[in-house]
Amino acid sequence: MDPQSGPPETLRSGGTVHVLGAGPVGLLLTALLQPVEEFSVRLYEKRSEYTRPRMVRLAGYLVADSVDAYRADHFDGENVDAVFEPAELAEGLAFRQSIPADLMALLRRFAQGFVPLNAIERSVSDLIDGRDSHPVTRTAGALTAQDAIAMVEPGDVLIDCTGTNSLLRDRLVVGDGDGDPGANTLNFLFEHALVITFLYSQTYACNEFCKYYKNVENPHYKFIPMVHRVSHDGSVSHVTGIVTITAEEFEAMPKRFDGEWLRDNAPAVAQSMDRFIDKVKQETNGEVIGDLEIIRIPLNLYRARNVTSRQWATASPSDHPFATTPVFLAGDSAIGSPYFQSISLGFECAMFLAGLIAQRGVALEDKLNRYERYIYKQWLRVYMQSKMIKNNKDLFQSLDDPVALLGKLHIY
Numbered sequence: 001m002d003p004q005s006g007p008p009e010t011l012r013s014g015g016t017v018h019v020l021g022a023g024p025v026g027l028l029l030t031a032l033l034q035p036v037e038e039f040s041v042r043l044y045e046k047r048s049e050y051t052r053p054r055m056v057r058l059a060g061y062l063v064a065d066s067v068d069a070y071r072a073d074h075f076d077g078e079n080v081d082a083v084f085e086p087a088e089l090a091e092g093l094a095f096r097q098s099i100p101a102d103l104m105a106l107l108r109r110f111a112q113g114f115v116p117l118n119a120i121e122r123s124v125s126d127l128i129d130g131r132d133s134h135p136v137t138r139t140a141g142a143l144t145a146q147d148a149i150a151m152v153e154p155g156d157v158l159i160d161c162t163g164t165n166s167l168l169r170d171r172l173v174v175g176d177g178d179g180d181p182g183a184n185t186l187n188f189l190f191e192h193a194l195v196i197t198f199l200y201s202q203t204y205a206c207n208e209f210c211k212y213y214k215n216v217e218n219p220h221y222k223f224i225p226m227v228h229r230v231s232h233d234g235s236v237s238h239v240t241g242i243v244t245i246t247a248e249e250f251e252a253m254p255k256r257f258d259g260e261w262l263r264d265n266a267p268a269v270a271q272s273m274d275r276f277i278d279k280v281k282q283e284t285n286g287e288v289i290g291d292l293e294i295i296r297i298p299l300n301l302y303r304a305r306n307v308t309s310r311q312w313a314t315a316s317p318s319d320h321p322f323a324t325t326p327v328f329l330a331g332d333s334a335i336g337s338p339y340f341q342s343i344s345l346g347f348e349c350a351m352f353l354a355g356l357i358a359q360r361g362v363a364l365e366d367k368l369n370r371y372e373r374y375i376y377k378q379w380l381r382v383y384m385q386s387k388m389i390k391n392n393k394d395l396f397q398s399l400d401d402p403v404a405l406l407g408k409l410h411i412y
């Protein structure tokens with residue numbers, strides 16, 4: 001390419017879209033971009049198979065076919081109204097309506113209830129491979145940032161979907177911080193938590209009253225089944241709950257363990273959880289099936305301050321490849337949220353990005369700016385929602401202690 005020619009005005013026809021990472025978001029983006037005539041798509045993944053069995057739930061707004069359906073959730077709906085202009089919501093809907101029917105059918109199925117994460121990954125992956133036209137080239141193996149930078153040709157696009165430890169996130173800042181870990185990340189640590197999952201032999205559901213009364217004897221380590229995370233699947237309920245722990249307890253625990261380890265090493269947490277489960281059993285005469293699966297995770301809310309290579313767009317093409325090759329972050333590479341909304345958020349952003357990339361006649365600069373603005377708005381939305389959940393959780397911990405409760409309230 002002529003080094004004097006500067007950044008392209010539009011994404012070039014005939015180029016390759018390189019999707020880095022074939023987790024749920026990378027796969028969805030690939031499936032969305034695959035039918036676009038102007039590009040070929042190349043998908044890179046380091047894992048050889050999809051093994052994550054955890055049950056995840058997708059938000060209903062993902063398959064909404066009207067603006068009203070999109071903003072149906074009471075709390076989220078108000079946030080959506082506060083952040084997005086009506087024209088933006090209409091545009092999002094139009095992008096959604098252009099999703100190929102085979103993919104939309106899958107999304108509708110996923111949004112009906114709980115799905116194992118690896119089932120989402122396998123289904124979308126199979127859909128991509130099963131399509132007759134526009135085959136996607138796959139490359140197996142772990143990429144480095146240098147690999148990614150070296151492989152692009154003029155007219156290509158890089159989309160980083162490599163998750164929380166994003167490959168390119170910290171490469172998107174210009175200047176001294178370029179490449180430094182965290183240079184491009186705004187992070188709030190909300191809490192440390194145990195995520196406890198088990199199967200239960202009866203139908204079981206738990207609203208806010210149930211969460212309170214089943215924890216009445218638990219002054220600490222309240223077991224909170226997550227909203228919408230209790231699902232009944234035939235005769236078995238999948239229950240996932242979180243228990244807040246301290247940073248010190250977090251450090252002293254392995255990443256993953258079972259009920260026996262918890263009872264031996266963190267008896268106060270185990271007692272609290274067992275009290276909760278005993279009450280459920282008394283009410284419904286069921287049994288826990290198998291063992292508990294427990295992981296410890298920090299619940300972070302973060303965003304990439306730059307989700308595109310916009311900062312590099314004014315650099316000289318000879319100084320940096322991102323001056324001519326646009327980079328976009330999607331999924332957990334761009335935003336991470338603590339209370340299990342991330343896949344839906346990542347899918348939502350992927351739909352917008354695919355629509356934007358496929359649009360003809362729009363200047364590259366515009367595309368970069370619009371994606372930045374869109375992701376910032378999605379960030380505001382998830383920030384408000386996550387803060388509300390965290391605040392409610394904090395209040396819940398102190399419901400029986402009015403002084404502590406009042407100390408956490410900001411009424412006016």
Ligand SMILES: Cc1cc2nc3c(=O)[nH]c(=O)nc-3n(C[C@H](O)[C@H](O)[C@H](O)COP(=O)(O)OP(=O)(O)OC[C@H]3O[C@@H](n4cnc5c(N)ncnc54)[C@H](O)[C@@H]3O)c2cc1C
Nearest residue numbers: 021023024025046056057142143162163331332341342343
């Ligand atoms: C216990 C738990 C429960 C959860 N439940 C929910 C839920 O109910 N709903 C929800 O929305 N979210 C949930 N989440 C979050 C959700 O799993 C993530 O948000 C989601 O997986 C992010 O998707 P992604 O495609 O952006 O990234 P990832 O799933 O992290 O995928 C990234 C992909 O990139 C690949 N990759 C990474 N680096 C490289 C490299 N250098 N070279 C090649 N390939 C690479 C990885 O192998 C991986 O396949 C949960 C998370 C946890 C921990």
